[in-house]
Amino acid sequence: MRQQNKYLCILKWAFLSILIVIGLPITEANSEPKHEPSPHPLPDNYAAALHKALLFFDAQKSGKLGKNNRIPWRGDSGLQDGSGLTDVNGGLVGGYYDAGDNAKFHFPMAYSVTMLSWSVIEYKHKYRANGEYNHVRDLIKWGADYLLLTFNSSSPKINQIYSQVCPYFTIILNQCIVNNTNIRLVGGSRPGSTTPDDHFCWQRPEDMDYPRPVQTTTFGPDLAGEMAAALAATSIVFRDNHAYSKKLIKGAKNIFAFARDPGRRARYSRGNPFIEPYYNSTGYYDEYIWGAAWLFYATGNSSYLSLATNPGMAKNSRAFNMTSDLRVFSWDNKLPGAMLLLTRVGLFLKPGYPYEAMLNMHHNITRLTMCSYLRSNKVFNWTRGGMVELNRGRPQNLQYVANAAFLASVYADYLNATGIPGWFCANPLKTSYVVGYGTKFPRHVHHRGASIPRDKTRYSCRGGWRWRDASTPNPNIVTGAMVAGPYPADEFKDVRTNQTYTEPTLAGNAGLVAALVSLTTGGGVGVDKNSIFAGVPLLYPTSPPPPP
Ligand SMILES: *[C@@H]1O[C@H](CO)[C@@H](O)[C@H](O)[C@H]1NC(C)=O
Ligand SMILES: *[C@@H]1O[C@H](CO)[C@@H](O)[C@H](O)[C@H]1NC(C)=O
Ligand SMILES: *[C@@H]1O[C@H](CO)[C@@H](O)[C@H](O)[C@H]1NC(C)=O
Ligand SMILES: *[C@@H]1O[C@H](CO)[C@@H](O)[C@H](O)[C@H]1NC(C)=O
Ligand SMILES: *[C@@H]1O[C@H](CO)[C@@H](O)[C@H](O)[C@H]1NC(C)=O
Ligand SMILES: *[C@@H]1O[C@H](CO)[C@@H](O)[C@H](O)[C@H]1NC(C)=O
Ligand SMILES: *[C@@H]1O[C@H](CO)[C@@H](O)[C@H](O)[C@H]1NC(C)=O
Ligand SMILES: *[C@@H]1O[C@H](CO)[C@@H](O)[C@H](O)[C@H]1NC(C)=O
Ligand SMILES: CC(=O)N[C@H]1CO[C@H](CO)[C@@H](O)[C@@H]1O
Secondary structure, eight states, rough: OHHHHHHHHHHHHHHHHHHHHHHOOOOOOSSSSSOOSSOOOOOOOOHHHHHHHHHHHHBOOOOOOOGGOOOOTOOOOOOOOTOOOSTTTTTTTBBBBOOOSSSSHHHHHHHHHHHHHHHHHHHHHHHTTTOOHHHHHHHHHHHHHHHHHHHTTTTTSSSEEEEEEOOOOOOOOOOOOOOSSSOOOOOOTTTTSEEETTTTTTOOOOGSSSSOOEEEEOOOHHHHHHHHHHHHHHHHHHHHHHOOOOOOHHHHHHHHHHOOOGGGGTTTTTOTTTHHHOOOOOSSSSHHHHHHHHHHHHOOOOOHHHHTOHHHHHHHHHSSSSSSSSSSOOOOOHHHHHHHHHIIIIIIIOOOTTTTHHHHHHHHHHHHHHHHTTGGGSSSEEEESEETTTTTTOOHHHHHHHHHHHHHHHHHHHHHHHOOOOOOOOOOTTOSBTTTTEEEEEEEESOOHSSOOOSSOOTTTTHHHHHHHOOOSSOOOOTTOOOOOOOTTTTOOOOOOOHHHHHHOHHHHHHHHHHHHHOOOOOEEEETTTTTGGGOOOOOOOOOOOOO
16 A cells, blocks of 8 residues: 555656646647547647647758658758768768757757657557657657668677767867868867857758768767667667668667777767767766667567676666666666666566566666655755756756656556546746747747748848847747746746756657656556567576676
8 A cells, every 4th residue: 555655646746747847727729730630639738738749859850851841930951961971871961950059969869769769669559549659750760760870870890970960169170171061070179169150150950051060989888878779769669660670670789789899988978078068978887778678678689688687787877876866867867767667677577587686676776766756755856836856956957857757657657556646736937838838838949940030031140149139039939849947946037048948958858748648648548568578579598798
């Protein structure tokens, strides 16, 4: 009984956080055009918000959009990305812009693809019932196809990865020649630079005319491990497309071998002034466990499970000796998500020796992680308005809240607690933080594409500043974008010039989508128990892999 209460609390908590994110009360008609037939009318507000949160990914698309473009103010862009690279056929065209900027950061992009895939694997029935199944699969494929461009996915011996396109500060150094297509950077930084670049300029992606340098890395188990997770998870989503799924698995295995190469064990962002300030990775053992867990689900090869449950992995990732920071699931820290995935293996497959003891440990720690999200346990601070501060009291907190809501919701589904709806709790500003959702939402989102009108004028690098600095609302509604969110005192200002309130991110929306689909009741309650195991027929004990 005590146990059950705990699960109910967790479920309530998940409801609570998500209500804060999307705001209540919400009375809104769904006015977006439907792109696939919805078998049932949208059954709840989570579904209405889900529909919008997915559209944010459409707004972030880079490359040639084709006929499928759902965003009237977006067009083709970034068609020259990677065009100077001789080893990538057709360049690095495609993928997603990261946030309010026009950069493509492959680390959080891969994480976003993994999250969207995870949510589809668990909740396919809900996506179907909400008429979003084909849409979310298209979005996942858009990301996965791009990730496949960033390394030689057919080679078992990968020696480099393109790790991002267009960091903020361009530089001119020694042998590095800047022209208007692409450059390879050799290092250095010039914060505060006035060189036209993605940071200095405020332009629609369609009008960018500054250099978009490509970063390359020859190390980085974190980046490679996340890419392996993304491709492996996507292969499960596309199991019905045998050729594509096989291609994804091959890529995932090959990039994971790169991640495991003892000669390449350094954080991908290490010492890189174009990455560290933005998407610094603080470690890679979490990605080892996460990548191995996804590869296990994708391939059914138990050597990946042996690796994921290897005691050395647990030790190096500090899985069983966590700080509160390590309990916060994010684009940087996969540990809580990875441990929940392993918990799923233990709960549903009960594989016995030699996995059982470690899987139980993962479950025990996962339980503690879930408890840490409860207000009464006082592990994290909470705002007076009722939001858990998972970002150590720093701003831009919402994405961590959405992620935790997803984990709690999936865990509750795993345990199949009896579903009692959570407390109602209004957020103090009574605003929705998801653009276009509800009647009150941010109108000055920090986003280049949304803030500049599509008026047949090409605003130059500095020409865009007048739109950045204008006090008028954005001409384009970047529907579904979840902004960075309120400060710990629940203070929020709808101003474009302060991205710590109003900038949305790809990774943030990925967690939001996942949380929303888990909470909607359209298509029935609970996870899809079996799909994830379709590639995992039996578990044979193997000899343990070499120590990590
Ligand atoms: C820009 O640089 C790339 C790579 O060095 C080169 O292939 C290309 O020809 C250059 N373009 C111009 C316009 O100079
Ligand atoms: C990719 O790897 C394959 C197999 O090792 C190799 O044949 C091919 O030349 C590589 N492609 C590039 C562009 O390096
Ligand atoms: C990036 O993470 C590493 C490892 O945690 C840390 O030592 C470094 O200071 C971080 N860099 C920045 C710019 O935060
Ligand atoms: C499982 O994966 C390991 C490590 O990649 C590999 O050595 C082994 O051949 C694979 N086993 C099967 C049955 O594919
Ligand atoms: C747990 O972590 C703390 C600090 O992170 C460290 O001082 C302690 O020795 C660790 N304990 C174990 C058993 O590893
Ligand atoms: C997990 O927790 C349960 C209940 O507290 C306990 O009985 C069990 O020994 C723990 N298992 C491991 C492997 O720590
Ligand atoms: C909670 O807030 C206090 C006071 O601001 C701060 O010292 C502490 O580090 C915070 N704890 C967490 C887990 O963020
Ligand atoms: C954004 O708002 C916060 C909180 O009011 C403030 O501390 C910060 O300086 C602002 N940043 C900018 C760029 O205006
Ligand atoms: C909330 C929830 O998911 N409840 C389910 C628990 O499992 C039973 C039996 O499978 C279902 O009938 C409930 O709907």
